[in-house]
Amino acid sequence: MRDIDELRELRDFDTGTPPLDDATRQRARARLLAAIDGPAARVRPRRPVLRIALTAGLAAAVAAGVLVAVRDDDGTATHRTAKPPATSAPAMRNVSAQTVLKGAAAYAREHERTVSPRDDQFIYTREIIKETNQKTGATKSYVDENWRSVDGSKRSWIMEIGHGWWSPPLKKGESVWPPQDWGALRKLPTDPKRLILSIANEFGGRATSLDDISDEQWWQVHFSLAGLLKLVPVMPEGLRPAAYEALGMVPGVKLVPNQKDAEGRTGVAVAYDDPTRPEGSFGSYFIFDPKTYEFLGFRDVRTSGDGAAMKTYTQLSYLDSWAVVDRVKERP
Template sequence: MRDIDELRALRDFDTGAPPLDEATRRRARARLITAIDGPAVRVRHRRPALRIALTAGLAAAVTAGVLVAVRDDDGTRTHRTAKPPATSAPAMRNVSAQTVLKGAAAYAREHERTVSPRDDQFIYTKEIIKETDQKTGATKSYVDEDWRSVDRSQRSWVMEIGHGWWSPPLKKNETVWPPQDWGTLRKLPTDPKKLILSLADKYVIGGGNKSLDDLTDEDWWAIHFDLAGLLKLVPVMPEGLRPAAYEALGMVPGVRLVPDQKDAKGRTGVAVTYDDPTLPKGATDFAASFIFDPVTYRFLGFRDTRTSGDGAAMKTYTQLSYLDGWAVVDRVKQRP
């Protein structure tokens, strides 16, 4: 078994380069875990923070050869809606993260609209980010628009808090998580337990995990990373996969509920966050979290933190974000 203290020691190793921020350290740890546990190289590409918040409440339309999916933010819909789990806001002392995630899964099953993008198409997303300096209280808003190649065979355009760049296509035998190509997504189980075990198998040489009881704290950390990335970064999924991912997330030890959290639009919801079991005893890491409506459990947005600078000049920001819209388009930079 790997020694988590040795992994943490690597964070402070002085290579002469500027210190890493926390998000970068997490990416490095995930890649190191993969390199230690698996014979194949598995490259995890993600933003400094996995901040794209997704919703299952989307309506799809096909227009002029381009599949367009339009989000209905204000709740007004022309299709049937799920019955809310409660007629009024539940007493948060009696509600668990598992209850909220099961409710989110039920909501997704009622509202998900399945589409099948081609490998040669692009996933367009428009994300709204509200970022607040934790020290000064100064707030800025950003609009990030991404065009990601479905099968990663073409270069993609990605943005991070207002700055954009071209992301090159994947190299031969290079893979990423989360996948967006339909063929790979369809292979993921839609049973939550089987989904967890399929993710766990990637961290064991030869696979073979048969029971959730066999998973270590480090395994669960990596599984949470994969599930969160899948839910945040993949707006197009086969039928049943998103609900399964929500329910699987609820099975991860350390997932907990934080009541009375504001989303980017000022709505009060309940947040589902994660306590990393590999952190030192007594340490907390309330940073990345999903925010849900407390009555219907509809997904509202995402909360995360970002750091910049070093030492006394380091700044920490609270980020609230939501997906304003998404679409499947034929060309990069093509808007729906």
Template sequence: MRDIDELRELRDFDTGAPPLDDETRRRVRARLRAATDGPPAPVRHRRPVLRIALTAGLAAAVAAGVLVAVRDDDGTRTHPTAKPPATSAPAMRNVSAQTVLKGAAAYAREHERTVSPRDDQFIYTKEIIKETEQKTGVTKSYVDENWRSVDGSKRSWVMEIGKGWWSPPLQKGVSVWPPQDWGTLRKLPTDPKRLILSIANDFGGRGTSLDDLSDEDWSQVHFSLAGLLKLVPVMPDGLRPAAYEALGMVPGVKVLPGQKDAKGRTGVAITYDDPTLPKGVTDFTGYFIFDPVTYRFLGFRDTRTSGNGAAMKKYTQLSYLDGWAIVDRVKQRP
């Protein structure tokens, strides 16, 4: 029935209705192609092993030193404000996810610091996490400080919700996503479409056009882009804006106004409805929260559980990056 509705949208498009957005047009073309090309390809039920955890902190399984990524855009530094794509918060009621993420990309291009760390250095990050148990309403705050080896050849110090441990160097021949070493990050495309295809092809796709990507491909692309944006605090010039714009091209990405960040500021959030999951089942529940006028990135919202059965507790986590720097030694603060 949904396919029929989408065909009707195409029919209406030719009779003076408002133009379809890129996401809807791409999804309709993909479904039409699938209907004419024969049986769909087998569904991939498992993602490749990415060794990342899309939560507000780090999972212990991430032994190679992947860090939580939230930009240092909390207002502590003084700088000129980018020309905002929107002019008032009320306009956010009708704004699209693509508009927000293009605005975030424009803001990042103007304000991000360009750095070129040496392989023997470390990337230091200081993250603030506020965690509220949903049943009791009790809130606790944590300060996580991380030192990640730039080229992955040295052990790193990582923290999750106030607890830290030594992460061993990345083993030869081991591939992780998102990339942890600066050399690999620098090789990622800074054109949004090429970045999407690069990710899709790395994880089993063979497409040369965005129209070739299936729902399963798009689900993997979203998972990978979200991990890149959240878990890599410092990127080569142009990569973060490209990742924002690429995220805006993913079908199922949507905007939610009126979301609070860790500092109590009201922003607009970007989240994702995965079309490959059964109705009512959620996979990625995190929100990227942006300023509703400038689209400056404010922080991240996610959920976490602990315990099992009746003893299970569920938490809402709000996080932001308080600062980052390039340093010469582990445990050295800027």
């Protein structure tokens, strides 16, 4: 019935409305093809799909530094969402999420620092996190320092909102997304379309073009790209700009103006309007400078506890500094 309702809405579409952007048009085309194929074609076989397990929202996974890809035959995926505040910014009305992400890619290309760490070294990162209890307004700040083994063969030190632990190397046959070792990161395509297809096909897809990607797969692509950008602060040359451009190709990325970063600066955010979520709900925000498109940081929602004891926090975070070091716990 959903597809029929959408076709009725299309019939009543106001011809005075501005034309659809490429991302929205692509999503509409995919749904229209699904409607034409009929109900039988929309029955999804039980197959492994990407599932990201979040214990306290995506923000906690950011600090932990690893999203673990789990094969899940029931096709479910859980994640918390946050509703964007109702804001308006007349100066930003004619700017799309795609424009911002292309600008972010251009900024990253111009300012990225090229590194070639040795396998026996570590990537050091220092992240600043500010959390505000949504009920009480109380705010706490954390400094998380991480040391990741470049080739993944040594144990790493990981911190999550002020708490740290030793992360052992992956065992034989284990894998994570996004890749944490430099060798695996260097194998990822730096062409945005090829990067999207490689991610879509990583989890059981057979896409040869972007038109072959379903709504479910687009969610997987978005979540994988978001994880790559959030959890890998240091990347091989060209990969971050490609990831920004690829994110701009995902149907459903939207602009959310007037968002404050952890330093109190007002930026413009990019969020994802997931068609599988309740209408109006959003996940993480990527916040950018509205003029230069420099990346300013993330906005997330984190929860702790259950039931009446559950607490909800607005979390703002950014990468303060990074370096390549020879030993774990060594500061630059």
